[in-house]
Amino acid sequence: xxxxxxxxxxxxxxxxxxxxxxxxxxxxxxxxxxxxxxxxxxxxxxxxxxxxxxxxxxxxxxxxxxxxxxxxxxxxxxxxxxxxxxxxxxxxxxxxxxxxxxxxxxxxxxxxxxxxxxxxxxxxxxxxxxxxxxxxxxxxxxxxxxxxxxxxxxxxxxxxxxxxxxxxxxxxxxxxxxxxxxxxxxxxxxxxxxxxxxxxxxxxxxxxxxxxxxxxxxxxxxxxxxxxxxxxxxxxxxxxxxxxxxxxxxxxxxxxxxxxxxxxxxxxxxxxxxxxxxxxxxxxxxxxxxxxxxxxxxxxxxxxxxxxxxxxxxxxxxxxxxxxxxxxxxxxxxxxxxxxxxxxxxxxxxxxxxxxxx
Numbered sequence: 208x209x210x211x212x213x214x215x216x217x218x219x220x221x222x223x224x225x226x227x228x229x230x231x232x233x234x235x236x237x238x239x240x241x242x243x244x245x246x247x248x249x250x251x252x253x254x255x256x257x258x259x260x261x262x263x264x265x266x267x268x269x270x271x272x273x274x275x276x277x278x279x280x281x282x283x284x285x286x287x288x289x290x291x292x293x294x295x296x297x298x299x300x301x302x303x304x305x306x307x308x309x310x311x312x313x314x315x316x317x318x319x320x321x322x323x324x325x326x327x328x329x330x331x332x333x334x335x336x337x338x339x340x341x342x343x344x345x346x347x348x349x350x351x352x353x354x355x356x357x358x359x360x361x362x363x364x365x366x367x368x369x370x371x372x373x374x375x376x377x378x379x380x381x382x383x384x385x386x387x388x389x390x391x392x393x394x395x396x397x398x399x400x401x402x403x404x405x406x407x408x409x410x411x412x413x414x415x416x417x418x419x420x421x422x423x424x425x426x427x428x429x430x431x432x433x434x435x436x437x438x439x440x441x442x443x444x445x446x447x448x449x450x451x452x453x454x455x456x457x458x459x460x461x462x463x464x465x466x467x468x469x470x471x472x473x474x475x476x477x478x479x480x481x482x483x484x485x486x487x488x489x490x491x492x493x494x495x496x497x498x499x500x501x502x503x504x505x506x507x508x509x510x511x512x513x514x515x516x517x518x519x520x521x522x523x524x525x526x527x528x529x530x531x532x533x534x535x536x537x538x539x540x541x542x543x544x545x546x547x548x549x550x551x552x553x554x555x556x557x558x559x560x561x562x563x564x565x
Contacts, residue, residue, distance in 0.1 A: 208300075211307065212255045219248045243315075251306045258299040265292035308558050313414035313489075314380035319356065319482040320412050323368040325388065327406025332365030334391045334516075335408045337539060339369050342382070344541025351375030356475045357463045370479055372415060379414045384527075384550040386412045387511045393518035403519060407512075415478065416485035423481060429453040432469060452476045459483055528553045 225231055226241045268289035271277065277285065322338050324331035343353045352374045359367040373382065389408045394401055431451040449464030450472040461483070463476040515524045516535060523538050523546070524531040530549050532538065538546065 208303065208307070212251070212258075212303065215248055216252050216255055219245065219252045222248070247310075251303070254299060254303055254306055258296065258303060261292050261295040261299060265289065265296060268292060304562070305555055305559060308555065308562060311380070311383070313383070315377055316379045317372060317374040317415040318378045318382050318412055319370060319372050319415055319479055320382065320385070320410065321368065321370045321479075322366065323409045323411075324366065325407035325409050327391075327404065329361060329363055329365060330391075330395045330404055331406040331408055332361045332367055333363060333395075334389075334406055335366040335369065336364060337391075338389060338408055338410065339366065339371065341539050341541055341543070342373070342385075343371075345381075345543045346373045346375070346378075346541075348541055349375060349378075349381065351378055356479055357461075372478065374415075379412070380551075381547055382412050383414075384547065384554070385410050385513075387513035390512060390515045391518070392515065411486075413482040413486040414489070416481040423454075423477065423484075427455050429455055430473070433464075448472060450476045452480055454480060454484060457484070457487070459487075525550070 222241055222245050226238065226245065231238050231241065268285050271285050272282075272289060320342060322335045324335045327334075346353045354372050354374070356370040356372055358369040358371075361367060387410065389410055390405060391408070392403055392405050395404050398404065429452070431453075433449045433451060448467055448469040449462065450469060451460065451462045452473070453460050459480065461476045461480045463472040463479070513525065513527055515526070516539070517524070518535065520533070521535045522531055522533050523535055525546060528549060530546070532545065534542070534545075
């Protein structure tokens with residue numbers, strides 16, 4: 208581990224020298240790329256330097272103890288410092304193991320989230336709207352920007368499906384564990400008997416793919432235009448500005464009719480299509496790495512039931528990590544940090560176990 212950390216520190220120092228060169232400062236793209244790498248390596252280097260200080264302190268105390276000849280008070284102080292430095296070495300060593308775990312290359316990316324109503328008809332569509340609001344409010348609290356890409360509204364204000372992008376540094380790292388089936392248990396407003404209904408909503412979280420991540424060939428695309436229509440006949444566009452793109456090799460279809468401009472709809476549809484195809488490739492790659500699959504909190508499979516929102520009891524339960532929180536209202540108002548932090552902690556622990564061959 209020390210050899211690897213020495214290499215990281217050397218690279219960090221080289222990058223810090225590089226970023227001060229006038230030609231690098233003048234090249235915004237190169238400067239931004241290097242600064243991003245420095246920011247990524249900084250926590251590891253700081254922790255490594257703390258580790259080296261603890262070892263140095265431990266060695267000094269050990270030498271004094273072996274030499275002897277100290278008065279009792281000073282000897283007691285050195286012994287205490289020796290024990291403290293030994294504890295520090297053990298603690299920092301564990302922290303460094305976590306920092307050295309391979310990073311998810313998608314963590315810094317923007318995301319595209321797709322929410323679809325599942326079992327439960329209109330009640331499911333209404334809860335899809337609740338989840339969209341929850342994610343939008345959480346994104347806002349993080350300073351992220353949310354933009355609806357395509358939406359299929361129902362007459363009562365729910366969504367049969369809605370796709371939206373969330374842009375911000377580290378957006379994927381905060382939302383990636385949301386993929387799967389979300390179950391809601393509540394009494395619908397239309398229920399006269401007061402019976403609790405169970406509905407489901409499916410969420411897919413896709414890292415936004417740049418053109419360099421997934422290049423689309425024009426000959427593989429079938430692009431159709433049609434007239435858009437809104438819920439209850441609202442916002443009907445009399446021109447054919449809505450876009451449907453079919454990716455011929457896989458038959459993947461994406462529609463976008465949210466904008467009045469055909470060009471903007473095409474741009475948004477391509478963004479969703481690229482993300483879906485990139486995600487499918489990523490899933491295929493992940494499935495080939497059995498060890499990686501074991502070291503994940505849930506598989507990200509959209510058919511996996513991951514969470515239940517129970518209105519009568521005011522609770523939210525995440526089934527992957529056995530966590531139940533009695534703060535339903537706060538969570539639905541975008542207070543997701545406790546849930547997300549617990550999922551990240553559990554995922555890190557699983558990956559650490561896998562890296563140690565347990």
